[in-house]
Structure formats: C-alpha cells, structure tokens
Amino acid sequence: MNKIEQDATDQNAVLFDLSDRGLLLGDGVFDTSLVIDGQMVQRERHLARLLSDAKAIGLDVKPDRLEHFISEALPPLANGAFRITITRGPAPRGLDLSARARPTLLGKVSPLNPDIQQAPTTLKTSAIRRNSTSPTSRHKTLAYIDNILARRGAVESGFDDALFLNETGKVCCATSGNLFFAIGDKLVTPPVLDGVLPGTVRAWLFEHAAQIGMGLVEASLTLEEAKAADFVLMTNALRLFSPVTKIDDATFPGQLRSAFKLASKMMLESG
C-alpha cells in the first residue's frame, strides 16, 4: 500500500515499483558518460567499471543484458550525458538481501553544455571527509549525499566545487572529478585506496601518460603538498580536463597545459 506526492513532469514519468531499493536505500550504482553522435566515449572503460561497481555491492548483471539495454536506451544520434543506473530492484522492507530481486536498469540521455569542457574550476576543502573504509569511496554507488552537501557548502563560499580529504587527512578528489597535481617533473594523483573513484579519464591518463610525455604516479598527498603543486588538473568524463585555479587560498595557472589539450583530442578521437 503506497502513497506518493511527487511533482512529476509528463516527460519523465513512467510506471515504477516504489519498493525498489535504489529509491529506498540508495542500493545501486551508476555511470555517466559523454555521448557523441550516439557513441559513448570510452565505452568499454565505462561499462567495465559499472559492472565492477555492481559486482562490488553484490549486483549480478550480465554484460549481455547491459549491452542490450544500452542498445535500446541510447538513440543512434544522441549527444550529451548518458547515465546508466543499476539498482538492486524491488524487494521487501529491510536491509537484508535474502529476497534476490532482479536488478533494475535505468538509462537516460541529458543535454550537456559544451562550455563546461576544459573550463577552469575552483575548489574549497570540505569539512566532510571521504571514508576510505567504505566501498562507496571507490565505487560509484547512489550514496551521493556527502557530495551534494559538500558541493553546496563550497558554492555557498563562492567556490565551484569541494575538495575532499579522507579520514586521515589525505587528499582525495572533487565531488565529481579526479585530481592531478604537477609536482617537480611528475604528475601525482591519489591512489584509489585513499578513497577515490577510479575515473575513466584517470584510467585513460594512466594508459597514455608516456605517449603525451607525462610521468604519472599514484601517491598519497597531504593538503599542504597538494597546494604546493605547480599546476592542478581535474578530470571528469563529461568535463574532460579542467585546470583547477584555486584550492582554498592557494592559486594555480588557469591555462590548460598543451599535453592535456592533446590528451583531450586523442581521447575523443579514439572514441
């Protein structure tokens, strides 16, 4: 027996089982990719991570089912942001997993403002820490309320986004982007185990670092070490490569380094 009061728009309203654990318990994972002319950029990387995230929380989704779903959800000439959500599906009340529902799949393409690509961004360190002991810190689950609240706090202070440290004070990421710090002749990014999502652009950079003349390493960083960098980069599947021009009171160059312009071109061309 369900009662709902929602200001629904006709466009998005469909028949939905309200006992879905994705809605009630944030019990699910998702992925957002850039779509150009109906093609997901870095498609294999996105799907591999989504399936790995699903598995990490015990959701059994066959690659074939996901591929077939995408072929129906993604229009041939779509452009924008394509989000796929996998939830545990409808189930009786409670946290237990005894009743094994079939996972629910959701897919949607949203329009994207191309101006966000490579746009500079500013970060304010959040009082909310990443929890490196939680699988949510390295898998893209629906538990996004910390990100929402941290982002809101940063915006209210006049910044674009928040920077997360983890519970031991190590630098992690922004609310929806990986961070890279040019220190000496290296580009340094925090390891996933510090509480960082393994982003698809991050993975691309590790594969192509040598090709674009970049010495890329994973290393834990304190906030002080991060603020002493010569250049700071944020990566995100939709925004691609953005220079970070400010972290709290520390400022950095706003001009994207040519290596990352090249990287962006290579990544989009390789599909």
Added chain:
Amino acid sequence: MNKIEQDATDQNAVLFDLSDRGLLLGDGVFDTSLVIDGQMVQRERHLARLLSDAKAIGLDVKPDRLEHFISEALPPLANGAFRITITRGPAPRGLDLSARARPTLLGKVSPLNPDIQQAPTTLKTSAIRRNSTSPTSRHKTLAYIDNILARRGAVESGFDDALFLNETGKVCCATSGNLFFAIGDKLVTPPVLDGVLPGTVRAWLFEHAAQIGMGLVEASLTLEEAKAADFVLMTNALRLFSPVTKIDDATFPGQLRSAFKLASKMMLESG
C-alpha cells in the same frame, strides 16, 4: 528520454518521475515507525526527527504538509512498519541545487513479524567505519549502502548484524539500532557526534531513565570498553529493546533486564 527495465509488481507500481534525486543520488531522508491500530508509536518524536533530518540536507517540508500526507498514507487500522521517505524531488542532471524542486513524499505500511521484538541479537564488528564527519552519520538519509554491505558481511560470518566503529575507533551503533552498555552502575551510549543516529527509542530512554531506575549517560567507548560491559542492549523503533548476546568473541546475558521490559510496556502504552 528515459528507458527502464524493472521487474515491477502491480501492487507497488505507480507513475513516478525517474529524474527524482532520491532515486538517482540518494538525495533524501526517511523514517520508519511502529504502527499499532493506525497509530504511530512515538509519533511526535518520529516526525520531529524526520523534519530535522530533512532540514539538515536542505529540504524544506512544512509540518502541515507532512501531517496531511500521513493522514492520507496511514490507514486507520494499520499495523506494522510505517515508512515515510522525503526526497529532493525531480530535478535536472547534476549535483547542484539551483533548480529547487518540491520535495517528494512517499509513505508505505509493511507487515511486521512481531517475533523480532525483544529478540536477542549478535553483532560482528565491521571493517566499514561510520564517518562522523558526514551528516549521514547522524541523519537518517538514503545513503544506506554501507549499512547494507556491513549487514551482509556480518550475516555471512554467522552473526545477525554488524557493529560499526567510527573512523577513530569509537563504538557507534548497529546497522539499524542504537547500542547501550551496562558498565558499573551506569548505562552508557555513544554520543551522536561520534557518528550515531539519534534514535527515537534512544531519546525515549533519555527522557525516562530516572523513572525506570537507570543511570543513563552519553560517553565515547572503545571496542574493548564495550566488550567489557555486563549487559548490552540494542534499541530500534520496530524491535524496541533487544539484548545483544554476542559482540565478536565476547558474550553477554540473553535475558532482557526487567527495567527494559517495563520500558517497553511504558513506551507502547504512552503511544
């Protein structure tokens, strides 16, 4: 443009706007209360906490709207578990709050097995820690994936539920219950700031401790201190007062102390 694959049951399926941030980002809060003959036990406490949780994440829901919703969602003679969910509502893609949607309200009564009340329970310490820096540690948001995974881990090890420590090693709670430890002549429970939900039964106990002859105090506890207790109690709005008979390798009496039997009677009678 939405695509969905969900094994919906007729009973629970309604028209729903899939852009609701509760579904996509866990952007919401909820409350579950015990309902007897159409009455929410500890109604005012539940509603006050729910509204406070909503406010904490920036959801503006008027008490009048909530009261009116409940009057329509809760059948006059209902018995069981009544869950109210408040989400941020449908919104465009992204984490920002610029488009202020009207919050969505969901309400549902589920049947409840009365055997769970006062039933003994066993706890295994989880490797996943509570994050006391996160508002989700003290507000009942939809970010429940840590609880789900911790519970699953405990059950797979032959325990009923998980015990959470916070990021500094202080004892917090079970996945859906507050904990109380009889130490010397006091009953000790962790403070909310250690990363604990302020449960309704917990609040009731603080108000009535003297009446039931109980010296109740808030204090941070290490796992070792907790395991040295003479008696351990778990409270939950549906299960009420449960003796904890085991934490990892430490065992405790399974007989509920008479003070808590009295407390249960008083609480149910006061409505």
